[in-house]
Amino acid sequence: MKTFINGKPESTVPVLNRGLNYGDGFFETLLVKDQTLPFLSYHLQRIRRTAIILDLEINEPELNETLEKALTLYPDEGNFCLKIQFIRETSGRGYGYQSRTCDQIVSVFSEYINRGWQRPPACAGFLKTHITVNQDLAGLKHLNRLDSVIASKELNENGWDEGFFIHNDYVISGSKHNVFLVDSNNCLITPSITIAGIAGVMRQYLIDQFDVVEKPITAQDLYQATSIFLTNALVGIWRVASLDGQQYSDETKLNQIISSIR
Amino acid sequence: MKTFINGKPESTVPVLNRGLNYGDGFFETLLVKDQTLPFLSYHLQRIRRTAIILDLEINEPELNETLEKALTLYPDEGNFCLKIQFIRETSGRGYGYQSRTCDQIVSVFSEYINRGWQRPPACAGFLKTHITVNQDLAGLKHLNRLDSVIASKELNENGWDEGFFIHNDYVISGSKHNVFLVDSNNCLITPSITIAGIAGVMRQYLIDQFDVVEKPITAQDLYQATSIFLTNALVGIWRVASLDGQQYSDETKLNQIISSIR
Numbered sequence: 001m002k003t004f005i006n007g008k009p010e011s012t013v014p015v016l017n018r019g020l021n022y023g024d025g026f027f028e029t030l031l032v033k034d035q036t037l038p039f040l041s042y043h044l045q046r047i048r049r050t051a052i053i054l055d056l057e058i059n060e061p062e063l064n065e066t067l068e069k070a071l072t073l074y075p076d077e078g079n080f081c082l083k084i085q086f087i088r089e090t091s092g093r094g095y096g097y098q099s100r101t102c103d104q105i106v107s108v109f110s111e112y113i114n115r116g117w118q119r120p121p122a123c124a125g126f127l128k129t130h131i132t133v134n135q136d137l138a139g140l141k142h143l144n145r146l147d148s149v150i151a152s153k154e155l156n157e158n159g160w161d162e163g164f165f166i167h168n169d170y171v172i173s174g175s176k177h178n179v180f181l182v183d184s185n186n187c188l189i190t191p192s193i194t195i196a197g198i199a200g201v202m203r204q205y206l207i208d209q210f211d212v213v214e215k216p217i218t219a220q221d222l223y224q225a226t227s228i229f230l231t232n233a234l235v236g237i238w239r240v241a242s243l244d245g246q247q248y249s250d251e252t253k254l255n256q257i258i259s260s261i262r
Numbered sequence: 263m264k265t266f267i268n269g270k271p272e273s274t275v276p277v278l279n280r281g282l283n284y285g286d287g288f289f290e291t292l293l294v295k296d297q298t299l300p301f302l303s304y305h306l307q308r309i310r311r312t313a314i315i316l317d318l319e320i321n322e323p324e325l326n327e328t329l330e331k332a333l334t335l336y337p338d339e340g341n342f343c344l345k346i347q348f349i350r351e352t353s354g355r356g357y358g359y360q361s362r363t364c365d366q367i368v369s370v371f372s373e374y375i376n377r378g379w380q381r382p383p384a385c386a387g388f389l390k391t392h393i394t395v396n397q398d399l400a401g402l403k404h405l406n407r408l409d410s411v412i413a414s415k416e417l418n419e420n421g422w423d424e425g426f427f428i429h430n431d432y433v434i435s436g437s438k439h440n441v442f443l444v445d446s447n448n449c450l451i452t453p454s455i456t457i458a459g460i461a462g463v464m465r466q467y468l469i470d471q472f473d474v475v476e477k478p479i480t481a482q483d484l485y486q487a488t489s490i491f492l493t494n495a496l497v498g499i500w501r502v503a504s505l506d507g508q509q510y511s512d513e514t515k516l517n518q519i520i521s522s523i524r
Contacts, residue, residue: 003277012274013282015265015368020275020347022407023285054408055415081355085282093343093372095407095438096414106277110355132396137408144406145284145357146316146399152358153317176357 002073002109007065013104018088022095023143025087025102026050031112031234032070032080039233040067042201047086050140056088056102066107073109081112081234085143116238117258122161122230124174124243126219129154131165131172131196139199151175162230162240165197170216173197177230177238180206181222182253188212189221202231202261209260226250229257236261264335264371269327275366280350284357285405287349287364288312293374293496294332294342301495302329304463309348312402318350318364328369335371343374343496347405378500379520384423384492386436386505388481391416393427393434393458401461413437424492424502427459432478435459439492439500442468443484444515451475451483464493464523471522488512491519498523 003011018024028043037043051058063084070082085106091098129151132144147165152175155163162174171191173179178200180190190207192214193199206212222228227250228240237258240248265273280286290305299305313320325346332344347368353360391413394406409427414437417425424436433453435441440462442452452469454476455461468474484490489512490502499520502510 001278005277011277013277013279015267015273015275015370016263017275017282018411020279020282020349021289021405022411023405024408024411027283054412083355087282093345093370094414095410096418097411108277108355130396130398132394132399132406134392134394134409136392136412137394142408143283143285144394144408146286146404146406147396148357149280149284149286149359150316150398152356156358 004066004069004107006062006105007069013087013106014090016090017104018090018097019085019104019143024097025056025085026054026140026142027083027085028141029233030070030082030084032074032082032109034077035071035074037067037070039201039205042204043233046141046199046201050142051086051102053136053140054142055100056086057100058086058102059105062105066105069107070109079112079115081110083108112234116230116235117262119238121239121241123159124162124164124228124240125158125160126244127151127154127163127165127175129163129165129175131167133167133196135195138195138197139193141198148175164222166219167196169218171219171222174230177232177235178203180212180229180231181217181225182227182250183221183225186253188253189217190214191217200231201233202236205261206231206257210257227254229254266328266331266369268324268367269331275349275368276352278352279366280352280359281347281366281405286359287318287347288316288402288404289345289347290403291495292332292344292346294336294344294371296339297333297336299329299332301463301467304466305495308403308461308463312404313348313364315398315402316404317362318348319362320348320364321367324367328367331369332371341374341377343372345370374496378492378497379524381500383501383503385421386424386426386490386502387420387422388506389413389416389425389427389437391425391427391437393429395429395458397457400457400459401455403460410437426484428481429458431480433481433484436492439494439497440465442474442491442493443479443487444489444512445483445487448515449473449475450515451477451479453477453479462493463495464498467523468493468519472519489516491516
């Protein structure tokens with residue numbers, strides 16, 4: 001694992017850091033694959049959109065430097081994970097901020113082995129843990145992620161690879177992935193991300209490439225699906241084998257989608 | 263400003279810190295007043311309750327050491343602010359955690375001047391910014407505070423000292439304080455904290471000391487109040503002079519309450 005701040009090797013941040021104190025910042029998780037950055041334009045689009053909503057200004061040359069480093073740091077082929085955190089400049093005590101400047105671009109490089117289609121299909125369940133709801137922040141990959149942290153305990157206790165958050169009877173997302181289903185008409189569906197959840201890069205890519213319906217979905221919709229799969233930028237696409245005991249084995253549509261991104 | 267980690271002078275935390283990465287921790291803000299810690303039992307009660315909900319184990323000797331330091335660090339009389347952060351031990355990449363241990367107690371001491379009753383009464387308004395809703399986390403002073411950060415921009419733009427979050431037509435709290443109202447029957451009322459907001463130490467003290475009704479309240483309830491005030495552990499009690507243009511001048515009940523805690 002290698003860590004940098006603003007392109008310089010660095011392993012610590014100040015105690016008064018607003019990312020630590022309030023979660024005042026956001027992050028992006030990218031796959032580095034054989035010295036390329038797949039879906040880079042999607043990541044950049046989300047970075048810029050998030051910065052606007054959180055009233056942050058990104059130093060573009062420093063961002064570019066970080067991305068270039070990703071292409072040269074590991075000379076070998078293979079998969080690596082690049083996590084970039086964008087953190088607001090520290091000011092005095094309290095929630096209020098004096099600066100729109102994101103003065104710390106923190107990058108963490110680590111190894112990443114198996115993508116979704118290289119793993120055994122996932123075992124999933126429905127979470128009792130509640131997803132955090134805030135329509136101002138929905139879709140953003142901000143630093144306030146306690147709901148997913150708490151959900152991880154429920155995953156462990158149940159032996160699940162992933163769990164689905166439900167809010168007011170609607171499935172929002174997994175705790176670490178977005179979710180898609182294929183219905184009995186071979187239609188590809190994913191939950192709307194309007195009040196909670198992260199609008200993932202792989203999710204957006206599939207929406208742009210395939211006929212995907214974004215709409216509210218229920219647990220019943222997932223039970224009646226012919227197949228279900230999980231997505232994020234690292235895992236790509238990961239088939240769900242079982243949900244709450246129900247088995248899914250139809251891989252026709254799934255294999256078609258996977259072959260388009262592999 | 264002086265900063266410590268586990269009682270040792272320290273100004274940085276690791277980049278991989280789970281507080282920074284996910285907001286996986288919580289904090290407590292205490293007033294240090296003339297070398298005493300008012301309401302300490304309330305703070306300790308909230309620390310222990312929060313640790314249980316977040317599945318964290320606090321090192322009690324280290325916590326005690328931090329609190330003792332607070333009483334000796336500033337030999338002069340006066341008001342100081344002690345912010346203590348409790349952060350989960352770092353493990354590998356991802357939301358999941360391998361440890362219940364809170365291995366970093368981060369303490370930040372800073373000066374604090376005017377308490378609520380020493381300040382001009384507050385000017386307040388209703389926020390368009392949404393409060394983050396999660397019934398698992400409601401009441402906790404956890405590190406996921408982006409809603410209050412975003413609200414601070416709205417306060418600045420409107421020249422307000424405080425703004426009230428509204429969710430589904432109900433007032434939840436201020437962005438930095440709890441809120442109380444005195445109604446026309448001289449009854450003391452504060453919103454329930456069941457789905458969002460922080461259950462403040464001063465709020466709990468008033469509930470224990472006075473006949474306070476905790477119930478859902480609306481903007482209309484605030485407009486019709488004879489007086490409104492803000493509370494937190496640092497400010498104590500701070501009268502609201504105006505809300506959305508409406509003036510409040512009845513200080514009878516308020517002065518009685520203030521004199522009990524001053």
